[in-house]
Amino acid sequence: MSEIQKVVPKKVVLAYSGGLDTSVILKWLQVTYGCEVVTFTADLGQGEELEPARAKAKLLGIPDENVFIDDLREEFVRDFVFPMMRANARYEGDYLLGTSIARPLISKRLIEIAHETGADAIAHGATGKGNDQVRFELSAYALDPSIKVIAPWREWDLTSRTALIAWAEQHQVPVPKDKRGESPFSTDANLLHTSSEGKVLEDPWEETPDYVYSRTVDPEQAPDTPEYITIDFERGDGVALNGEAMSPASLLTALNELGRKHGIGRLDLVENRFVGMKSRGMYETPGGEIYARAHRGIEQITLDRGAAHLKDELMPKYAELIYNGFWFAPEREMLQAAIDHSQSRVNGTVRLKLYKGMASVVGRKSPDSLYSERHVTFEDDAGAYDQKDAAGFIKLNALRLRLLAQRDRG
Amino acid sequence: MSEIQKVVPKKVVLAYSGGLDTSVILKWLQVTYGCEVVTFTADLGQGEELEPARAKAKLLGIPDENVFIDDLREEFVRDFVFPMMRANARYEGDYLLGTSIARPLISKRLIEIAHETGADAIAHGATGKGNDQVRFELSAYALDPSIKVIAPWREWDLTSRTALIAWAEQHQVPVPKDKRGESPFSTDANLLHTSSEGKVLEDPWEETPDYVYSRTVDPEQAPDTPEYITIDFERGDGVALNGEAMSPASLLTALNELGRKHGIGRLDLVENRFVGMKSRGMYETPGGEIYARAHRGIEQITLDRGAAHLKDELMPKYAELIYNGFWFAPEREMLQAAIDHSQSRVNGTVRLKLYKGMASVVGRKSPDSLYSERHVTFEDDAGAYDQKDAAGFIKLNALRLRLLAQRDRG
């Protein structure tokens, strides 16, 4: 019966970081399935050298042509982060989806490499308790319905750190000395954010210890003087910092530097996983937090109310789709079509104040502004607006409520 | 024809602040309609003495029995602010609706007083360009469909400050010296917030000048040391600060003091008015901002995902309804029924760190917590969660995407 599920891969593309865990997986795939392994290591801006991953892969017997290392930073920001930011997406009110948005891109590249190399399977190092397995796999299946997916953490018996290390040693996987003990928490990093969870973070009543943070200075240690910056937007995407044109990844990198310095973008959250339990995470999204606030700022003057409110109503579902791994689902694409339609005139400049953990919009201007001082002024408006119109407006908005009141309160 | 609209009131209840504008309105009602005027002055926590309003009303000839002064602070927070906070309502992503939520209560009292005194009309001092006229009037009509509403700013010819003051002097309305010049901006205040708009704030590119702020210290002047507090919740409402039980208004008052001290709750926003134009406002919601973050914090561990996500999806519409003045509309009440249903186990304690403009949740605990360390742990979970279940979960979530991919990418 269960043969149906039994995946017997011939050639597997592994999402490979070069770290201990994915090195064990690499070897485990070889040992368990006797299959050929292709490694894929992506630079998503996580801030680590990638060449060591190549060396380690080769050490584990992967031939040169099976080692793929790609710099995906521009694609990541341009085609994933920015489209998501157009939607002002925040999961459960706060989370800027830094991990969620990177997974579909990794899967996309895994599938491309599988097709290039004739592999029939992919593998990843996400556990069976988290969201990442879902994101990797839904994306993979949506791009190649016949791909096989190997998730060793759901398959093997290595359920403790000790067992993992014993297995590694038994199978000649090098174990760095600093990996022998347990890490006090688990992290994921890319150009948009670093997330930390587990172990010391598991009690949601305990404040996150300072050593968990890696991308931002403590706001108390941040400069005592605010810094002002401007971001320019074109069609809803950031294009310049302080007047200097930048590519998407360059802009986010520069904003990360500013955010780090001023302690911006820390978030302590208990969130609801797609697989059904709650987890507590700590996120640092320094540049993303600044960017997200700036984007809302430019929309304030360039987006019509109807468009803006529709976007706000659609956002929770859009964010949920990304969180749950449905980036390559038609309903996400439909929402994106609606959102992108709204951004054609989202052009202009936002001015922000950065200070001890806060990024505050303090000014916005645009050649496409819909803000009309003439209409809003308390002064003489030269006939732009006839206050008497408001009487009829209110009367007809009230009509149904009055008919109701006649019935219910009469 | 237009006789239909012509309201000829016999006795009018006026929302009366005691200030120059509503004093002119008081006199104008007497002069224009020859009608009896009843004044109503509410203490909503705006921080002003109310007895001077009584004196001024009497000076303008209002007899004692026609002067109503009520302390509505507890009702305001308990029946309006807290229910709204249960929804995590923010208009256009940010605005905590401080002015919007006060209007229906004022209208409710105006109508009650009209019924007590046999008045056939109410009057308010909101202009024809803003949202407040709509909020006052929709609420009034929803509570008494046959009430007449007088909105002098839409009726009279006093279109400049000079004209208003001239009219006042001509009709023996006392004009305080400091009211002769124009105020550099316009404000509204209550226990939840102070809003400022107009004049110096009209250019959305210009940073708000420091003198506009009245409820919070500049974050740069706030204490250099963070302060930690706890708020206890029962059934979704705050009941204690630092372990000390407090009434709704007392709790919000105490949080305002904390927020003021730490520079929390400043917001510079360009928003979309219901009447159709954009306006720029500056809001200070010190205690409300702390409270709103704390409420989300306690929901994180006590609210089921399905309930939480439904709330997030409904929130933009709920906030829009309040902003637009539809507090007493059946659709707002329906949403409230749904929201309140979700709050029955929203109990527990949130710990926050207040520091230079920020209120950050750093811990939450609850006897009704849904957070399960056993399920989420990276360690041995004693069978709480079978990672193999995730395989089937993903497979069936992926099925439609695979069928789609077979068609579209095959």
Added chain:
Amino acid sequence: MSEIQKVVPKKVVLAYSGGLDTSVILKWLQVTYGCEVVTFTADLGQGEELEPARAKAKLLGIPDENVFIDDLREEFVRDFVFPMMRANARYEGDYLLGTSIARPLISKRLIEIAHETGADAIAHGATGKGNDQVRFELSAYALDPSIKVIAPWREWDLTSRTALIAWAEQHQVPVPKDKRGESPFSTDANLLHTSSEGKVLEDPWEETPDYVYSRTVDPEQAPDTPEYITIDFERGDGVALNGEAMSPASLLTALNELGRKHGIGRLDLVENRFVGMKSRGMYETPGGEIYARAHRGIEQITLDRGAAHLKDELMPKYAELIYNGFWFAPEREMLQAAIDHSQSRVNGTVRLKLYKGMASVVGRKSPDSLYSERHVTFEDDAGAYDQKDAAGFIKLNALRLRLLAQRDRG
């Protein structure tokens, strides 16, 4: 004061049917404003000769170059009806929006003609109680923000039929004999539907009299034998009837004939107007009802669940926007972008049975079908689907409910 509102047009484009009411309006515009009048008469498939309108306009002194008569049937169906049908739009659960969807097209042409002829205003014959005034005017303002709009029914004193006819006779507007009495109800017709309301229909407890129906035979008089038809769809739009390719308007015309014969598409509805009151209408949408059911039928096999459910969730708002007159609003365009994105593979053939008032989908097939007999079969599915996957799927969907039950029912 009210000068602000006073529109003094120089040249007005009038939506002109050639009937008595719009002929009176034509004359009234000339008499009241001394302005030049341009008439515009559209063929939207209402089934009336248009040339008499030309003759009447000329009789009333309109020179040839100011008389515009256009056949808009193809544009109407292609650019308005079909896009709306892609959304499966029904207002308040039932109404296929036959009148609502025609108004923006008329306004579009009015504005185009205004620009061609140098007119500064448009005029229409809709009353101040209905939705059509709103639809005409919102569309006009959205296309030309400086256009003036004249709505004589809101302006003049002709509040009874007698007054109107007296005014007509006094001003040499010919009054056909059959228009001297009052019509027992009011109608609007175009290629999509005929609506009737007012007078004999005003009591919602009384059944609609048979003489009100004009587009469909009584189902009881319809053929006793069902008729089967097929409709082919491409990218969500109908392209052929019974295998014969047809233009949009031709297809709808042919479906109208079929619907008429079988008594399909009658609807008795009490609906909520945008201006605040309820009204009772009787609609006949013979071809539209068939088409709408067919469209849902083809979507059933070609649309992914995620796309289909998102469409269903968005539909009520989309329908409301069209009903309220917001066709040319950005939020309608955003929703259309999402909907259109979903239709790229909505291709195939639907088979329907027409019988005594009913149009029932009885079969659908498509080269782009997502229906997989292999997956759904009760028979051996050759490993297409592993039933064991369902166990994990259910377990993880249940997890949050179990954690909740442990807390709430434990």
Added chain:
Amino acid sequence: MSEIQKVVPKKVVLAYSGGLDTSVILKWLQVTYGCEVVTFTADLGQGEELEPARAKAKLLGIPDENVFIDDLREEFVRDFVFPMMRANARYEGDYLLGTSIARPLISKRLIEIAHETGADAIAHGATGKGNDQVRFELSAYALDPSIKVIAPWREWDLTSRTALIAWAEQHQVPVPKDKRGESPFSTDANLLHTSSEGKVLEDPWEETPDYVYSRTVDPEQAPDTPEYITIDFERGDGVALNGEAMSPASLLTALNELGRKHGIGRLDLVENRFVGMKSRGMYETPGGEIYARAHRGIEQITLDRGAAHLKDELMPKYAELIYNGFWFAPEREMLQAAIDHSQSRVNGTVRLKLYKGMASVVGRKSPDSLYSERHVTFEDDAGAYDQKDAAGFIKLNALRLRLLAQRDRG
């Protein structure tokens, strides 16, 4: 590893119909687990004798005290069908959820009986491909988080009819002669509907054969004369037919008889299952279809627009929750709270015409009607409505569109 999942029940409550399949399951549970079996057979109005189930259970060795037979018809209609009908729920535009709504009630009783009898598990006869397994199990887990669930169709090897019958004979389970062959389709029935699917229905292009229908006459064979009926509603629920007060189940039973006679409520649908594939079903919901139309009819005159539109917007999600098995989830309960809040004045009488497959609302009246002839009339309305108000209403609704047009089309 997989021990985690291995359920070893001691005492199982089985949803038992008395038919061959569940008799085999009964025996299989005894044989496989050596466990005690409790049978539960519900009368949900499926129209079958229940006592034979008792006899069969006893024949299979179940002692009297372990045989539960309950008449749940009133509870089913009152607490499940009617609340759902208040929402006007239809899944994917059409399906009245007849099977979906029965499952949570069966699970509720299974759990209650488990608690009464000290059983630690429940079992059901739903397959691993359908929605019913999900509905049974989510409901069970939501009511008892520690219950074990046995779904034999996902467990055993009996993958063909032949294998099942062979197993039955081998284990002394009586096999009725008419069950030896394969049924040409599969059905589910209760008081609300009968559904049929599978086999002869699997090709969605083929029209459903006439012999599949069991609850309704062919519309072509239905009476040639329409029949008129009235249904009275109180607080959103039906309470009388043709003026005669009836209990919920009695009313639905009587409507079923009417619907059967007139061929009402047949639906041929291709729908999207929660488990990911599309399936084709044929539904007969004779009384439910009449009831659903009547409920919308009474809402038309008693429900405010804001409430009605909010209900329409929430409905697709509500229907999806029921379809997917989330009846006992907090988000369904929240939506129910909102919906129920809207029904407090949904009182009155609806008149319907039943004719050859159609149930058409032709009249509605209510002491709580919001319909105002005075407001809607084309005649003199005695000042109820000032048409001039519409000018201001339109102007302010247009303002944002005009500002937009000035920017975009200027």
